[in-house]
Amino acid sequence: MSDLSRNKKPPAADDAISAICGAITSYTRFLICGHIRPDGDCLGSQLGMYHVLKTLGKEVHLYNAGPVMEHYQFLPGIEYIHPTLDPNYRPEVSMFVDCGAVNRVADDFQPQGFLINIDHHYSNLRFGDINYIDETSAAVGEQVFYVVKRLGMEITPEIATCLYLSIIADTGSFRYPNTSDSTFTVAAELVRSGAAPHLIAREYYETRKPESVRLASRVMANFHFAYNGQLVWSEITQQMYESAGGEDNEPESLVSELRGIKGVEVAILFHELAEGGLRAGLRSKGGVDVSRVAKEFGGGGHPNASGAYVRGDYETLKKQILAAMAADFAAK
Template sequence: MFVKLEDIIERIKKSKKVLVIGHIKPDGDDISSVATLTLALRKYGIEAEGCIADHIPWFYKDINGVSEIRGLEELKDYDYDTSIIVDASEISRIGDGALLLKKRPDITLDHHKTNEGFGELDFCDPSYAATAVIVYEIINKLGIEYDPALAEINLLGIATDTGFFKYSNTDVKVFSYSASLVEKGANIQKIASAVLEHKTLKELKLFSEMLNTLSVEENGKLAWAYVSYEMLERNNCTDEETGGFVGEIRSIYGVEIAILFIEWPKNQVNISFRSKNYVDVSEIAKYFGGGGHIRASGCSIKDADLMDIIGKVVDKSKEALRVKAVSS
């Protein structure tokens, strides 16, 4: 049931032991939201643990608070009275984290357009640039004092989900809250260095190979590329090394829709969509069982043939471009 943020805060105030769960294939906003809310609730006097039932990319590990996130096995015996799901548009997005739930989630916090509500109390507002922005407001409404570590992990989510303040979701609230967090001790340079300056030689070789698959169609408005399972194995990489590739495709001048297909593990195709100005890629992702934001979305298709999926998704993306052209 969708409710106001004040209702969420009142429910949190009644809690004594909280479990915060994020989504699989964690990004900066997910990691930030889990860790920030967990640490903040502890400062408020509530026992809290945070869980992501998936591997956290290594380059986030030096950021304050990330080490507080636990894996599934570590929390299988944790007894809580309130469960909070963050940054997930549907229950399947938390993967095996769902095994820790006793019933439907007590609270969900999200900003994805495709979220239809799956908790007892749901707060989802796509006007928020990041779930970390929602968490910031909760912390302030609860009167929790920031220290530099808490400020830094909170800023991680805001910075990454706005593309370090360059995406269209970067609004006055984002700048205001970010400035406040920097004032409280957050180090934006440390965050930027960790997230943007961690490329390895094998990642660069994989990127070079991906560029050989790049196709640009629809008069330059659609660009897509793929990374096959064999390409990953050949370069001794996993899908973790493909972070940022789709952003490079979107950076091509004139491209409106950018798509990256990643086959990982074998016969599972993970698809990342990005757009620049006017196409709502969440609708394309939703068509294939995924979701996300207007400008950044994704989906995963199991037991799939890479080339077959590429054909279907590219056709659907061309259709979205043409429909938008007709309606403009």
């Protein structure tokens, strides 16, 4: 084994990795949870860990409240992810991936057993019995990789495919500021272990539904500037869903594409909720910490990528969030 498993990890992370390996070895019945409206990092980490535990002969249930979008259906093991919990299953260990807090799994989620918390959000509430929190990790998939290495296991093509997807999802295919030399080192080992970059990219980027592309075109055509063009925002209203015929989940990368406009520092995509209120996706090029405003509205995330879910009047909330951004631009 190379010394990659100890590469750049802070000492606390190193201890957490050892403790996780100890728990994996000692226990038999596991539950792996991810956050609601899962992204590629969440699903890739859940499934990567699933294959690890199954290889070790463990009993594993996978829980995600969903919805799981179409372009993740290629992931090996995706059929084992369930949107409901088996009430008769009593896990000895509940493992959380990519979840800053327990209620990211579901509003009233009741954790059971010994809790392992693996995450890279610096705002993580450290709710686990073991907390492996490393905000220098580009993706939780990278953290799962270090656990697998420490276990001394061979990385199968299934594990490699899931973890590679995690990494490309959270780095925008190695474009975002979280991409480091170690991200490439991990990715290279995953490719050597059987992850096929072109096939994974084809499934992830090139299997969109026509409705999603139609909806995306409307979002991209109707953007608005604020703060002298430093902020761009757009929206998906319920009416747009109805006319485009898309599923109730926007194409994920849209807000990042809006950020691509020259001169823009921050992009926000508002998503009107059928139940009243909105979800806001916030992305920054690095000069503004968008998690500040996300937190003010009950959400959170990373400095460059955050989100919030707020109930109330859609138009009022939209104005409030845009107004709350004033502090970031006035300060500059």
